[in-house]
Amino acid sequence: SYELTQPPSVSVSPGQTANIPCSGYKLGERYASWYQQKPGQSPVLVMYHDNKRPSGIPERFSGSNFGNSATLTISETQAMDEADYYCQAWDSSTYVVFGGGTTLTVL
Amino acid sequence: QVQLVESGGGLVTPGGSLRLSCAVSGFTFGDSFMSWVRQAPGKGLEWVSCIGSSPSTIKYADSVEGRFTISRDSAKNSLYLQLNSLRPADTAVYYCARVLVGTGAGGYYFHMDVWGKGTTVTVSS
Numbered sequence: 137s138y139e140l141t142q143p144p145s146v147s148v149s150p151g152q153t154a155n156i157p158c159s160g161y162k163l164g165e166r167y168a169s170w171y172q173q174k175p176g177q178s179p180v181l182v183m184y185h186d187n188k189r190p191s192g193i194p195e196r197f198s199g200s201n202f203g204n205s206a207t208l209t210i211s212e213t214q215a216m217d218e219a220d221y222y223c224q225a226w227d228s229s230t231y232v233v234f235g236g237g238t239t240l241t242v243l
Numbered sequence: 244q245v246q247l248v249e250s251g252g253g254l255v256t257p258g259g260s261l262r263l264s265c266a267v268s269g270f271t272f273g274d275s276f277m278s279w280v281r282q283a284p285g286k287g288l289e290w291v292s293c294i295g296s297s298p299s300t301i302k303y304a305d306s307v308e309g310r311f312t313i314s315r316d317s318a319k320n321s322l323y324l325q326l327n328s329l330r331p332a333d334t335a336v337y338y339c340a341r342v343l344v345g346t347g348a349g350g351y352y353f354h355m356d357v358w359g360k361g362t363t364v365t366v367s368s
Contacts, residue, residue: 137305167347169354171288178338178358179280179288185352222288226353231302232278232290 138227140235147241154210154242158223158235161204166225168206170199173237174219182221183208210240218242245269245357247339252362259329263362265322265339270357273317276300276342278355279324281335281364289335292324293342307333329366336361 140160148154158168170183182193186201196211206225210217223235251263265277278293292303292313301313312325322339340355 165350167349167352167354169352171355173288178360179355180358181354181356184343184354184356185347186349190356220287224288224354226351228351231304232293232353234280234288234290237287 138225138230138233140223140225140233142221142223142235142238144236145239145241147243148210148213150215150242151212154213154217154240156208156210156221156223156238156240158206158208159204160206160225160233160235163204163206163225164202166201166227168199168201169224170206170208171222171224172217172219173222179222213240213242215242245341247341247357247359249337249339249359249362252337252364254365254367255329256368257330257366259366261326261329261364263324263326263337263339263364265324265359267320267322267341270341272315272320272322276344277315277322278340278342279313279322280338280340280355280358281333282338282361283332283335286335291337294322295344326364329364331366334364334366336363 171179172182173179183199187199198209222237246268248266279291294313310328314323338361341357
């Protein structure tokens with residue numbers, strides 16, 4: 137079965153750039169999506185098709201996907217960006233796959 | 244506006260059953276691919292099942308195959324998930340989500356652009 141791997145946590149200082157990686161076999165040959173989930177809230181789509189932002193998502197959020205790794209990048213990180221972030225991809229056998237999630241801490 | 248509202252969660256004993264519902268508004272439900280995703284307490288997201296605009300497209304995660312059944316009623320703008328033979332490991336918040344699917348330059352895409360607030364299922368004796 138297909139798997140996506142994320143680090144459990146990433147820390148960043150306010151105003152700096154946060155990079156959240158997601159790795160999977162030939163992930164770059166699939167579309168990657170990213171979801172943000174704040175405590176007690178539902179997930180929110182923040183990136184799709186590797187690097188497309190849904191309406192309402194700040195331009196500070198960007199994405200890339202090459203080789204075996206996709207990355208969600210948050211520029212000028214703010215306290216409000218503290219959340220869990222999940223990558224997701226589609227696989228023909230496993231179907232829908234989520235990474236284990238990364239907790240972003242802004243400190 | 245686009246809205247998904249789940250209901251039907253609750254406390255059930257192991258081996259029991261529940262039927263979750265998701266009421267949809269603000270978009271053409273009949274044309275939409277839909278999915279259920281769950282999240283166990285303190286854990287990550289786990290995809291459970293999805294159904295296409297035509298019920299011939301139905302998929303399940305291995306962990307629920309044969310126990311859960313997804314369905315839809317376009318006349319009622321509602322999505323359902325029948326949960327049978329429930330186990331303590333099925334304890335989770337269950338979210339319904341609208342899915343955007345298709346084929347692009349990079350291959351097949353599948354992502355969930357709108358989510359409900361979830362309904363909680365607790366399986367315990």
